[in-house]
Amino acid sequence: MVAIDRRTVLRTAGGAGLAALLAACSGGKGATTGDQGSGSSGEIRALFMKQAAYTEADVTKMTASFTAANPGIKVTPEFVAYEALHDKIVAAGPAGTYDVVLIDVIWPAEFGSKKMITDVSGQWPAEWKTEMLAGAIDTAEYDDKLYGVPWIMDTKYLFLNTQHLDVANANPQWLDTWEGTLKSARRLKQSGVVKYPFIWSWQQAEALVCDYAQLLGAMGGKFLDDSGKVAFNAGGGVQALEWMRQTIVDGLTNPASTQSLEADVQRVFQAGQASIVLNWTYMYGAANDAKQCKVVGKVQVAQTPKGSVGRPGVNGGMALCVTAGSKNQAAAFKYISHLTSQPEQEKYALSSLPVWATSYDEDAVIKTNPAVVPQAKKQLDDLILRPQAKSYNAFSQVLQAELQNALLGRKLAQKALDDAADKANSLLQS
Amino acid sequence: MKPVRVRGEGRFALFLLLPAATVVFGVVLYPVLRTLLMSFYKVDSAMPGSYPFAGLSNYAKVFSDPSFYPVLGHTAYFTVVSTAAELVLGMGVALLLNAPLRFKWLWRSLVVLPWALPTIVNGALWRWIDNGQYGVLNQLLGTEIQWLGSPFLALNMVIVADVWKNTSIVAFFLLAGLQTIPNELREAAVVDGASTWRTFWQVVVPLLKPSIAVVLVLRTIEAFKVFDIVYVMTGGGPASGTQTVAFYTYLQAFSNQLFGYGAALAYLIVIAVGALAMFYLRVLRQNQMAGV
Structure with missing residues (x-):
């Protein structure tokens, strides 16, 4: 058996340490x-x-x-x-x-x-x-x-379950406007083809702001005015949120929406449990994959519906x-x-x-x-385009929380957006 | 010569401690000191650089931040309810495991399983269980409740998930304490005519107080700085109703890059946790001195 004394350990370790130090000094970051x-x-x-x-x-x-x-x-x-x-x-x-x-x-x-x-x-x-x-x-x-x-x-497109629309006798052309989309959803619900025609990605996350942006834009709202101050708490911004809340009150929107992201929307739509949803491009490919989708061949994709001033998609x-x-x-x-x-x-x-x-x-x-x-x-x-601000994340967090307060019926849309505007204005100035 | 050997051995011992000391300094002390320093500066980027000195303004901002108080309320509620529930349930499980059961090893293995699960996995699991659309909880109960759909209910569901996981560790701490209590004491109480309930309260609980204190200190500290299960289950929503102090600190530091403010929040968590730990230990020491 080889005896190892204290001195040997110190010498060996000291040598190894020195070698490691020299190696560290000679290189820089290996990966880059x-x-x-x-x-x-x-x-x-x-x-x-x-x-x-x-x-x-x-x-x-x-x-x-x-x-x-x-x-x-x-x-x-x-x-x-x-x-x-x-x-x-x-x-x-x-x-x-x-x-x-x-x-x-x-x-x-x-x-x-x-x-x-x-x-x-x-x-x-x-x-x-x-x-x-x-x-x-x-x-x-x-x-x-x-x-x-x-x-x-x-951007977000409108995905439709054409079979549901046929059964409910809802004219696909109605879906050209948000008002017509609401009419279609009511028809779908009345026909009993689906319990909740809509599901949205309204979880407290950026996905919620994306859906809101699309409705806000269509209804003539703006995130910021020309001077850079918050403007979502007036006109189309408020109407958009009221529209969103009303679909929950009327039982047209799946209540799980306030806890859903895009992947959840995809899952529910693919299971045939929703008829009209907003989602990104990738969902069309997924919706036609028989391995993961029950509604293959029954999916149509369309531009986002028109509001009073147009149909902008969220960037x-x-x-x-x-x-x-x-x-x-x-x-x-x-x-x-x-x-x-x-x-x-x-x-x-x-x-x-x-x-x-x-x-x-x-x-x-x-x-x-x-x-x-x-x-x-x-x-x-x-x-x-959502605001190009240095503190966008904080701005968005404030907006998300207040949008959810309105969606959950804890505040009226105007009050929620006014509260968000107060906080967001100070964030944009900081 | 003896003195030389002692000096040499001391040096050798110090050398052997060096790796551990380096790790402790690098992983614990340095970040702690660096965070403290950062809390006095207006650091608004992750990138290194020179930032203006802010004095105590980051700390003052915490108390003038209207979003902080609801977050503190959620944290206090989470801490009190989850710790209390874990203590009560953990005591029950510990008493069961301490009873003369067959296949004791099997029950103990089963009980430890939730605790062995990583918190991230536990959070994901409960997020699926609680899903209002296709979750198993609604299937079992035949209901259509959005368990994570309203702020207060969601906070309680996060507590349920936390209790499910951490009751095991509480039970094992208490079981260890129970096994140090001699059976003779319980038998003597029974001989004296004490009921099971009275024996539990007047014999078992007083002798279990040191274990209870340890469990309370550990679980309170852990619950107060809860982050990961919230991040996975709710992301702080709905309507910010499940945001805790640690989650809010993370948002400020990493999502908003307000590292100075985040550092001040982190230090307030440290101070609060330290105060709680000292309070518990003081109570424990007083009880011991009083011979309780």
């Missing part, structure tokens, strides 16, 4: 070292969301085609739920854990002003600004600077950005450019529609999603 100038080598870690738009499988294939063309660059994609995406970007920001992050259209002001993502205005080819949809560019722009490249172009776009902490900025931008390129986006149009205007006339794209693309072409020209 690489060629910053040419972007031809190195490692990239990228953060995506998992539940909507491009699937994990899509991103993996897109990444594989990038690394095949750029063998010197290794990419490690990670996926989190949308609800965790913002906070993960924030928590990882100081350490520079990720080189590429996916951001929502409501975050460029926050991340840009706090210098968490890189201003890539100088790297944007001039033609991108004219070739991309205007609503897509909003997802990366703040203060006349571009902080990324748009990747997901989305639900997202952009890919290079983080300020990335040690491999050139390779990261190269990766983003690949994922957002027109040919790459067109391949996966069934999951998420491209940000490129001409894609909507391409036969190959129309073929991938013939029901949605023609609707999208019309809808994506008319989008409503």
Whole structure:
């Protein structure tokens, strides 16, 4: 048996410690070292969301085609739920854990002003600004600077169960307006074909603000007035919330709506337990998948209904950005450019529609999603943007809570929105 | 020479403690001190940089923030109700497990299962059980209640989920205490004509007080800083009705990037938890000195 004395332990450990210290000093971050100038080598870690738009499988294939063309660059994609995406970007920001992050259209002001993502205005080819949809560019722009490249172009569409409408003898054309949609819902309920014709994503989350935005826009409301002050507590903003609450009172909206996100809406609709819902593009693909849907072949997608002033869809776009902490900025931008390129986006149009205007006339794209693309072409020209404010998250939290107070009947719509406006105005000034 | 050896051994002991000390400093002390420092600055970004000194204004803001008081109320309610329910139910389970049962090992294994489940899994499980549309609770009861649909009911359902998970650990602490009570004392009480109820209150409970105090300290502290089960089950809704102080702190720090304010809130949680722990320990010491 070999005797190990105290001195040996100290010497060995001291040597190992010194070696570790030297190794730590010599390198930098292993995951992100690489060629910053040419972007031809190195490692990239990228953060995506998992539940909507491009699937994990899509991103993996897109990444594989990038690394095949750029063998010197290794990419490690990670996926989190949308609800965790913002906070993960924030928590990882100081350490520079990720080189590429996916951001929502409501975050460029926050991340840009706090210098968490890189201003890539100088790297944007001039033609991108004219070739991309205007609503897509909003997802990366703040203060006349571009902080990324748009990747997901989305808004909420109206999904209908055509069999339910037939049975209830509800004219599909009624669904062209919100008033007609209400009439259809009443007819559906009276016919007994479904207990609750509507289910919405009205949980206390950003999803609620998205649905509200769509109704607010249609009824002529605004989030902010021209001077930047809160304006949702007047006119169309109040009417929209009253409309939402009334559908609950009338038993047209499933009461589970106030605890539901988009995935719950999808689940209930696919089970044939709702007839008319709002959801993002991805639901059409899922609604025609016999493995997960009971109403395959009975689903129709339409533009969001018209209100008194039009039918704007909520801008639900997202952009890919290079983080300020990335040690491999050139390779990261190269990766983003690949994922957002027109040919790459067109391949996966069934999951998420491209940000490129001409894609909507391409036969190959129309073929991938013939029901949605023609609707999208019309809808994506008319989008409503949620406020581009540095403190948007706090603004949204206040609005979500008060919207729920009204939806649950704890406050009248006007009172709830006035209370939200008081708090939100001070947040926008801070 | 002896003194030299002692010095050498002391140094060796210190060396062996170094990894643990480094971990404690890095993982506990450094963040604690850094958070304290941050609470005195107007830190409004996760990124490193120089931020203006704010003195005690972050602490003052907590008390002038109208959203803070409802959140504090939810936390107090959650803490009192969940701790009380866990104590009462845990005592019942401990008494059952201490009884002369067959297959005692099986019952003990079953009881420990909820506690062994990660809180995130427990939260997701109860979110499904309580779902108003397709949850099993409505199926079992034949009702159509939106269990997570109104603020107060949702807060109570979060408490149910927490109690379901943590009653096990309370039961095991109390069971350990029960096993230190000699049977002779209970037998003597019975011989003296005491009823089961009286034996429990006048023999078992007084001797179990140290265990009860430990359980109360641990569960109160844990309940006061509840976060994960709320995050998973309700996301703080509906209408912010299930937001607790820890959840609100998280929102301010990570969702709104108000790290200075979040740090002040976190320190107030530490102070509140410390005060609660000291209160319990003081009561326990007084009881011990009084020979109760």
